[in-house]
Each structure stands twice: as structure tokens, then as C-alpha cells.
Amino acid sequence: MRASIKRHVLCYAILVTAALLLPLPLSQSGAADNDTNLARGKGTAPFGSGGHGPFVISKINDGRLDTMGMWGTAGQAGSFGGVKLGDAPVTFNTVRFYLFNGRAAFTGWRLEGTDDCDIDEDSSVGTVYDPELIAADADGQFANANTKDLNVVTLTFKPVKYKYVRLVFTSKSAPLGIPELQVFNREENAAPRATVTGQKGLALDNAAGTITVPGPVAVAEIIGKLSKPEGVTVTAYDGAGNKLKDTDLLKNEYRVLARFQTGGNEAPYQTEYRCYSIVDTSAPPPGPKPPKKPRPPLPPKPPMTPASAPDAPKDTANLIIGKKITGSVNTAQAAKYTASGGGDWFMGQHFPQWLCVDFGAETEFDTIAVTAIQVIHFCAQVSNDEAHWRTLVEVDHMRNPWQWNGYFEKTKARYLRIVVLPPSWDVHVRKLTVANLAKPLMDAGGQPVPALKAAAETTVDLSNLPKAAPPEAAPSADKGAAERRPARPQAKP
Secondary structure, eight states: OHHHHHHHHHHHHHHHHHHHHSOOOOTTTGGGGGSOOGGGSTTOEEEESOOBTTBOGGGGGSSOOSGGGOEEOTTOTTOEEEEEOOSSOEEEEEEEEEEOTTSOOBOOEEEEEESEEEEOTTTOBEEEESOEEEEEETTOBOOOTTOSSOEEEEEEEEEEEESEEEEEEOSOOSOOEEOOEEEEOOSSOOOOSOEEOSSTTOEEETTTTEEEESSOEEHHHHHHTEEOOTTEEEEEEOTTSOBOOTTSEEOTTOEEEEEEEEEETTEEEEEEEEEEEEEETTSOOOOOOOOOOOOOOOOOOOOOTTOOOOOOOTTSOOTTTTSEEEESSOGGGHHHHHHHSEEEEEEESSSOEEEEEEEEEEEEEEEEEEEEESOOEEEEEEESSSSSOEEEEEESOOOTTTEEEEEEEEEEEEEEEEEEETTOOSEEEEEEEEEOOSSOOBOTTSOBOOOBOOOSOOSSOOTTOOOOOOOOOOOOSSTTHHHHSOOOOOOOO
16 A cells, blocks of 8 residues: 555656646647647658758757757758648648757747748758748847746747748847747637727737728837737738838738747746737728749759768678777777677767778778768778778768768778768767678669769868777776785796
């Protein structure tokens, strides 16, 4: 009985601790937590304008809310990250994203949807055609750099339907770290946070996300008639996302954005944006949208540098097994590679670093496969004397999930060296395979894969690489044995 009570108390304590560690959602937006995150469903795919260092765009919807699951914007104006929601348009009315502490505090942003986008499968970069504005804030302040917790931003708006949704940062800032972008279609809208008062015919429909006006109304007048809680900032912008002046007249296709924000000092910002579309009852109903411009012809996609070949046959012998392997750092990991050709060789955070295979004699091979984490730039070189090296290939980026397969013309060498170069960061080499195929490698269509030509030279200076790290002694079974062992008597002259 006591054991059962203890187990229940322990489970309760764990649940309470976990609840205290999680970032608290806005009270008015918590309903989204129980809905399905459409950005993580089957058929979804990330796309964007690239990442900052190892913080690549594929992390924007990986489900992780930590530093290793973070997309970095690099802080450039025009940086964007988004998610393909499916092959058919998907209805949604809520978008939430998170920001890490210590990242940018001020930036302007736009939320856009589209049905037409090309995603490069090698880099996840998307080319967006005819994006339509959902919400915008030219002066967004939604990240407290002093907090140790995640900042949370929630946007709600009238339901829209798109295949793709993306967040665009419109002003230059310090790099933004965004662990996750979430998309919901909430069944229940939040309770009204602002109401329109004082003029007949002026009405706010919170459920539909609209503000109805009886005719042209100046921005200052309608904002002044919004009854809003303390600390709420209200802005208006046109259909292109440009911020309106107080004297500008609101009309159809214009929007009003109310920002509700809590936090400050060392507390995380929890920000909710509510976006209202303007409906002018005195204006004729809007006609059908003009047809979209035909998409311009796409230029041919450049090949990877170099292209990654298909996987080698699984029964191909790995020539590095049982061979001597050295490196510029963490040589204690060499035994794992010697035994199996794989493991987890941590190469550190400062580059260049290298690992070298000594086959013992001149050996013929035509395939190299590298599986690693955080490798962005590396080269493979061969030598017969460890003094004069010839570059086989230089790769300036690796495709997700960070595996590269190289298929070459038959090459003979005693030494093979893999040099990891900047801007790689926090690198773990998981597996290195070197093989000599019995027959030419075939692609998925049954055609021979063309062999890569050896690079003329690397683009970086490799003359001052770090020296080989000294081998690390195996730990003694009894650490105190050496201290207790009597000193060996000195030989008499």
C-alpha cells in the first residue's frame, strides 16, 4: 500500500515539475494547444531562405523546442521560413511561433499564404509566387533577450486556406532563433479582447475577424473607438502590409492589428496578435480577384557541388575496418572506427579538423560515403606518403540528413584524409565508408551513375592543418594500483 502511495506521489511530482518547466501559453490562445498542429502532419515540408550556421530551415517544424531544434534567420531583411501544409489547400486561422532568449528583440514581420511555391529538395529553399498577406507588423517587438524561457507569439485571424504559409522578417536585426512554427485551425475563437463603441454602424465581429465600417473612416478615428485593455497596441495597414498613417482612410482589403503583450524585465514576452479585416458597407462588393500572372519559366536547377550519388550496395565491404585511423582531435574514438567503420567521432567546434585512414598499402577504391552531424563544408584527399595530397572532392554543403555519397573513377592510394572546414560547427562524424565496387553503380532508373571527376584544387588553404592528436592511453582497471605498487629497485652500477 505504501509503495503504491509513493508511486502516485512520485508521478504527481513529475507532472507538476514538467508543468512548471513548460512555457505558459496566453490564456486566450491556449485552445490551440489541444488542436492538431497542421505544420507537423503527413505531407508537410519546411521551406525558407536558408539558415544561420547549423540552424537550418528543416528545424522549423521538427517538434523540438530546444537550441538544437532551432531555425536561425541570420537577421537579414527578407529572411523567411515556412511550411508546406499539403498538396491541397488547408484551412487554418491560428499561427504560433516561439523565439529563444538572447536572440533579436525588435523586427518587422509579415505572415503570408500561397498556393504556388517551388521547394528545392536539396536545400529546402522555396521560391514563392503571388503570396497573399494574412497579417503584418512593421514594428514588431516580441522577444525579450533577458529571459531564460521561450517567448511565444500567437496570431489569430479569419480562416484562410492555402497550401503554404510563411513568416517573413522585413527588417534587419540580430539573428532570430525560432525553434518551432505551428499552424492550427481552432474550432473556438478566443473571447473578444477589444470592442468597437460610440458610433452607429461601426461593429466588430470577433468570430469572423472583421470590423464593419459604414463608410470611409480615418485610421485614428477607428482606433480611438476601439475599447481596449491597458498595454494594447493597435496599428492599421493596407493590403500590401504597409503601415497606415492616422489620417489614412480605411477601406476594403485593409486590416487592423491589435497586439496584446505580457512580460518584461526578465519574464518572457507572450504576445497575441488579433487581425481584423475591414468591411466597408458603403462600397460596392468586391468583384472577383484578377487572374494571377502566369508563373515565369523556371531556370534549370543547378546540380549540387558535387551531386550526391546513390547509396552503394549494402553488402559492399568497408575498406577502413581494421585499418589504422588517426585524427587531429579525440583520437580515443579511433578504436570504434577501426572496429566497425562507425561510431560517434566528436570533432569539436573549431575548424579545420581532420581524420585520416591508413590502409597499410596502396588500395583501390571508387566510393566514399560520409554520415555526420553539422558538417557543412569538407574535402576528401588521397596520398601515398602523407606529405603530398591530391584532392578528390570538395563539398560545400551536405543535404539533409547530412549524408553524402561520392562515386569516383577507380583511385589507388595508401592514405585517405577527410578534412572538415568552416563554417561547420559542433561536428559529430557518425560513419565513414570506403568501398571498391565490383560493378558500376546504377541509379534508380537502371542507368550507370557518372563518376565524379577529381577536383583541381580546394578553395581553402590546407597548409596549416592541426597536427595529429597524441594517442590516449587506455584507462587502468585499478586507478590506485600504480600508486600502491612499490617502486622498482634501481639497478646497481
